[in-house]
Each structure stands twice: as C-alpha cells, then as structure tokens.
Amino acid sequence: MAASYPEKASPEQQRETTTFMQLFGKMYPCWVCADDFRAWMKDGNEPRVSSREDFGQWMCEAHNAVNVKLGKNxxxxxxxxxxxxTGWKDGRCG
Structure with a gap:
C-alpha cells in the first residue's frame, strides 16, 4: 500500500487512509492480531499518512512491531x- 501511496497525499487521501487503517484493525481475520494492531496504533502509533515516505516508514514500523513479537529480526x-x-539497488530479488 505504501509503495503506491502518493508522494504528497491530499487531505482527503489522508483521511481515507487513516480510516482504512482503523477499519483494517477491526476487520483483520485474526482477532488477536486485530486487537494487537489497534492497541499498537492507540499507543502513540497513529497512522502517519501525509506522504509516501511517512506512510512507508509507519507501515515498516508496524511490520517490525509484529516481527519483534514473533522473535524475528x-x-x-x-x-x-x-x-x-523500487527494488534492491544491487538488482537482487530478495
């Protein structure tokens, strides 16, 4: 999602994205994960949606919060x- 997000989001895009992330936290199929995501957002991690860079950083931080709980790097x-x-600068796939 962040990869295709606008470089600078309009106020409407920002509202819609924030609403989507809040709804995503309610509708995620795993209720434990959904509850955890909502709690994470409530704990000072509200979606940052003003730009692609802000949203990408925020999504990565959300991803890392899950990794830490799962014992991953x-x-x-x-x-x-x-x-x-954009893909890795060295041309590799992963």
Missing amino acids: SFDCKKWEERWR
Missing part, C-alpha cells in the same frame, strides 16, 4: 522503499 526501515517499491 527487525527490518531497517530506512530501506522500506528499496524493499517494497
């Missing part, structure tokens, strides 16, 4: 765009 969020939007 965190991803370097400075590289979110390279991983999920």
